[in-house]
Amino acid sequence: MTETITMADAKAIIENQIEELARRNKEPEWMTKIRYKGLETFEKAPHRDPIISEEELLQFIAKPEVEGIPEKIESLDDLPPEMKALLDRLGIDEVEQKYLAGLAVQTDTGVIYNQFLKEWEKKGLIVLPTEEAVRKYPDIVKQHFLKLFRADESKLAAYHTAIWNGGIFLYIKEGLKVPFPLHLFFLIQESALAQAPHIIIIAEKNTEFHLIEGCTSPVLTRHSLHLDMTEAYFHEGAKGQLTVLQNWPEYVHTRPMTRAKIGKNARFINTTVTLGSGKSNIGDPHYWVEEGGHVELNGIILGQKDFYVDLGGRMFLQGPGASGINASKSVIMDESKVITRGVIEADAPKTKGHISCDALLMSDKAVMETYPGLVSRVDDAELSHEAAIGKIREEELFYLMSRGLDEEKATQLIVKGFLDPMLKDIPMEFLVEIRKIIELAVSGGM
Amino acid sequence: MTETITMADAKAIIENQIEELARRNKEPEWMTKIRYKGLETFEKAPHRDPIISEEELLQFIAKPEVEGIPEKIESLDDLPPEMKALLDRLGIDEVEQKYLAGLAVQTDTGVIYNQFLKEWEKKGLIVLPTEEAVRKYPDIVKQHFLKLFRADESKLAAYHTAIWNGGIFLYIKEGLKVPFPLHLFFLIQESALAQAPHIIIIAEKNTEFHLIEGCTSPVLTRHSLHLDMTEAYFHEGAKGQLTVLQNWPEYVHTRPMTRAKIGKNARFINTTVTLGSGKSNIGDPHYWVEEGGHVELNGIILGQKDFYVDLGGRMFLQGPGASGINASKSVIMDESKVITRGVIEADAPKTKGHISCDALLMSDKAVMETYPGLVSRVDDAELSHEAAIGKIREEELFYLMSRGLDEEKATQLIVKGFLDPMLKDIPMEFLVEIRKIIELAVSGGM
Structure with missing residues (x-):
């Protein structure tokens, strides 16, 4: 990273990318307009990343792919030896290794999986790459795309808005209970300009589902910046689980942005397992919880080398009886650093919230910081938190x-x-x- | 507050006040120079008060006294009837009422107290108005004045530095254990330009003391802005207690700034009882704790009407075995708001820290926010926190x-x-x- 990229350069690059995405995705005009809104706000939007400076962000935009990662991996033998050895040590068999290395994704299983899903589409389960959903279900997507975020709230949100690609659209018809977990891993799209999947989850009334994103093995990723955005809508009585598994190598920066509306008596369990040595900043997640709704954020963190994770999460208990739990357990090794900043706000009566944060520090260079927040604006909410940081x-x-x-x-x-x-x-x-x-x-x- | 006060106006006013204070206190030049340093940095220093805007601060500087408060109160009958009635309801007898109303302070008791203290001065206890200490013990004051703060860290610190007045200087000679509590209340100085007492506490090795500031009755104060600054130095094995009682009326803004160095095996218990309906922002207190040292911050808060308190406190456990406790209990009534933000940082092995925050919300317009922070940079510290917000x-x-x-x-x-x-x-x-x-x-x- 020696060349200087100016704001004007970056904007020109983003504009090219928007044009390419619009063409490649045969995108309707309204979506391309949204992308241009992201581009317009990019320059003025605030940038407050704890790790990536504005200059570095412009560099990532100009050069999203990392050097030294094999262009194409056609067999397991093309894997870097450390990674092959690791897959062996993990005791993962060859078929699975292929999936984990990204070799099997777009081949057999993808097709089988798609046929399997077609059966379920008749029952009211729609699982599509977001690009396809934009074309196939424009009205539903329009109503839900970028409604829980604003493009101008941060440079990363603006950039994501402009160049989002990949991600899935999950729609579950009223009353449908999906009996098997859905693995987003098997739906990885063709190589993109930058890694910025947009995930939309719409769980209609009284539905049930479990979505799993990512995988436990350090996937061979060609991008150092990953900008996921997830928007989830839980209607009355919907029960959903989102499990995110991340195991990133050192050079990867992930900046997932997640927001969810949890309707009356709905229930959302969001579990994130973060392993490895990447750098994550879990932006400014919001969870709005209506009457009788419940949200649970579970974070399991195992940091190695110079791993860094900054884990936010703001819950707004807006309806009577709404409840929320934000719990994390971290094992922090080497020179890793973990920061947790969960906040629960009680804005309605009979609401309950609890934050807990436990950490084991395994090295005297490991760092843990925790800043939970409780805000009570009513007299009959029950809020509590607890934390313990120590060693074995x-x-x-x-x-x-x-x-x-x-x-x-x-x-x-x-x-x-x-x-x-x-x-x-x-x-x-x-x-x-x-x-x-x-x-x-x-x-x-x- | 209708007239607009510009920065230039405010600076001119501060300069006049510095000149007046230097003259009135027959101040040595080095101290007046420190004041001018405060004035110099005032304009550029950051201002981030949660309640008072920069414009309002300039207004306070121009007009430090509140209108409608009796100029001189010569007997209890001159007290506003509500206050007289309150003193009666509190069951406080007439002699005590006189002290509380500020009638008796500069008279008999002050003198008696001073004679009593003269006896103790021979044993090594120095209790003096800070202005007097500047003249009488310039070397000790020079070594300790504004050493735990920087004038340019905030506009309030800069303003305090420029116009500080009142406050006490407490020096305890090595080995001296003071067997009676010292009441700062009896040492209130003549009416000042603004209320900005500077308190210096120096507890030499193996000393013991208990200092009490303030009183439980809403004192008739003529100033709406109170800018105390306390600098405390605890040498090896010193054990000290500082109890601060505050009960301020609505129109009072207090911005106490407290920092302390707690030496090897020293112990500092700092208890603050905050009552009434004033507005407090406990700036950015720092407590540096050396090997085996211990600090305890206890906050007892009872907020009424539109009371507001923002209670910070950052402890740095720097030496092996250092420990700290930050505990608060709040009862929040009416439209009061309480915010707590204690932080404990463990930077040395075998350190221990605990933050707790409990609150009872007595009204559905009362607001409680708590943002404790734990930072561990070593693998064998034990840090924990807990909080509970609820109603009866x-x-x-x-x-x-x-x-x-x-x-x-x-x-x-x-x-x-x-x-x-x-x-x-x-x-x-x-x-x-x-x-x-x-x-x-x-x-x-x-």
């Missing part, structure tokens, strides 16, 4: 070692015991890998 | 009422039970009044 207790370690375990095994056991209560909502197929990653990480094997 | 539980109320108490008495009892654990360090003579104020406030009698 020597007594615990000695006890396990006196039972015959070596220090490494004892430490692994304690870390797993610490994180386990948070992993209750993770599907079994991921749980095995996550536990393995924890083991390897703690013993320095990753 | 109906079951508790019903239980007490079923035992024959009416609702008012039952509520009083619950509120007292809630606050009581925090009042352990309050001297008995104040405790009686504080309890009475709580009773009266809860039953709407204040």
